[in-house]
Amino acid sequence: MSKKILIIVGSEFEDIEVLYPYYRLIEEGYEVTIAAPEDGRITGKHGYSVDAIAFNKVRPEEYVGLVIPGGRGPERIRASAREAAVKIVRHFIETGKPIAAICHGPQLLISAGAVKGLKLTSYPGIADDMIVAGGVWLDQPVVVDKNIVTARVPADIPMWMREFVKLLKKI
Amino acid sequence: MSKKILIIVGSEFEDIEVLYPYYRLIEEGYEVTIAAPEDGRITGKHGYSVDAIAFNKVRPEEYVGLVIPGGRGPERIRASAREAAVKIVRHFIETGKPIAAICHGPQLLISAGAVKGLKLTSYPGIADDMIVAGGVWLDQPVVVDKNIVTARVPADIPMWMREFVKLLKKI
Numbered sequence: 001m002s003k004k005i006l007i008i009v010g011s012e013f014e015d016i017e018v019l020y021p022y023y024r025l026i027e028e029g030y031e032v033t034i035a036a037p038e039d040g041r042i043t044g045k046h047g048y049s050v051d052a053i054a055f056n057k058v059r060p061e062e063y064v065g066l067v068i069p070g071g072r073g074p075e076r077i078r079a080s081a082r083e084a085a086v087k088i089v090r091h092f093i094e095t096g097k098p099i100a101a102i103c104h105g106p107q108l109l110i111s112a113g114a115v116k117g118l119k120l121t122s123y124p125g126i127a128d129d130m131i132v133a134g135g136v137w138l139d140q141p142v143v144v145d146k147n148i149v150t151a152r153v154p155a156d157i158p159m160w161m162r163e164f165v166k167l168l169k170k171i
Numbered sequence: 172m173s174k175k176i177l178i179i180v181g182s183e184f185e186d187i188e189v190l191y192p193y194y195r196l197i198e199e200g201y202e203v204t205i206a207a208p209e210d211g212r213i214t215g216k217h218g219y220s221v222d223a224i225a226f227n228k229v230r231p232e233e234y235v236g237l238v239i240p241g242g243r244g245p246e247r248i249r250a251s252a253r254e255a256a257v258k259i260v261r262h263f264i265e266t267g268k269p270i271a272a273i274c275h276g277p278q279l280l281i282s283a284g285a286v287k288g289l290k291l292t293s294y295p296g297i298a299d300d301m302i303v304a305g306g307v308w309l310d311q312p313v314v315v316d317k318n319i320v321t322a323r324v325p326a327d328i329p330m331w332m333r334e335f336v337k338l339l340k341k342i
Contacts, residue, residue: 015217019187019325020194027195027329046186046217154190158198 002031005168006063008085008108009036009052014071015044016154017102021067022050024161030168033063035088037081045071055084060091065168070103070123078111086112092147098171100164102151106130109148119145121152173202176339177234179256179279180207180223185242186215187325188273192238193221195332201339204234206259208252216242226255231262236339241274241294249282257283263318269342271335273322277301280319290316292323 005025009018018034025032036042036052043049060066066089068074077085089112092099101109106122107129109115116134121143130137141156142149144163151160176196180189189205196203207213207223214220231237237260239245248256260283263270272280277293278300280286287305292314301308312327313320315334322331 016187016190016194016219020191023187023191023325023328023332024195024198027333046219048187048217154194157194161194162198 003064005030005032005065007034007067010073010076013044013073015046015048017069020157060088065098066092068101068105068108070105074104074107096147098147098167100149120150174235176201176203176236178205178238181244181247184215184244186217186219188240191328231259236269237263239272239276241276245275245278267318269318269338271320291321
């Protein structure tokens with residue numbers, strides 16, 4: 001049986017930050033599930049739609065890794081399904097399973113209380129928030145600190161996924 | 172020095188069919204160049220823009236592989252830069268270097284006279300054209316025939332790129 005990976009999205013996600021890891025992890029042999037505040041189709045900033053299951057139906061213990069894409073999704077999640085999303089993210093923090101977050105994705109690491117003392121990067125416009133939350137913010141394409149792989153923008157995707165796949169293969 | 176891969180696009184390309192191979196092949200360590208009828212930024216159906224060099228500046232002998240994405244790009248290329256594009260595609264046909272084409276991308280294989288006797292797939296709506304051109308059209312996610320890897324739609328991307336990367340690693 002394939003190992004399972006979870007991607008969590010909110011509406012107006014950055015399409016390529018969802019589609020790239022989705023197809024890339026299938027290419028690598030994983031089964032990939034997308035979760036969102038509600039069941040059904042959900043659409044990104046560029047008009048791509050994906051099927052998602054609701055956060056409250058997710059059993060995080062079934063998954064070996066978590067992807068948190070950017071765009072407006074993370075703030076939308078905070079607005080409508082914060083508690084359910086934080087519960088999911090906390091599971092991966094507490095078990096040390098690999099997490100990949102990019103762009104605005106690290107906002108959910110703040111919501112989950114996971115940034116204090118963490119070396120990370122993010123979309124530069126939210127660097128101050130990461131620093132105020134106690135993170136060590138680095139302006140580089142990808143940062144790996146223990147189980148957490150972060151990147152800044154879509155151009156960093158190749159380096160971001162290369163490091164995430166490496167982490168997944170260690171488990 | 173990195174080996175180089177060429178992606179050829181026309182306007183209103185299917186964004187994910189350009190962005191996925193672009194990032195994926197960088198992830199794999201290749202240097203990736205995008206070429207189009209003219210120099211400059213070019214935009215896909217979903218609004219993603221990429222930098223391209225003009226077909227007539229491409230030296231195909233510098234590249235180890237060719238990617239032909241779909242969307243409306245291939246028909247646009249036929250309308251405005253057919254001769255230059257065919258010259259590029261013919262180079263890869265004649266040298267047997269790996270070619271990956273998806274969706275409407277195989278239209279340019281027809282223009283290059285490369286479909287006769289070829290086992291391939293494509294967007295189902297152009298299957299008849301492939302058959303009339305002498306191709307053996309198969310309704311499956313990916314078809315590999317010698318140096319040519321074809322796929323139907325974005326959902327086939329993981330299988331398409333998995334086979335293309337395998338072919339590239341053999342050279």
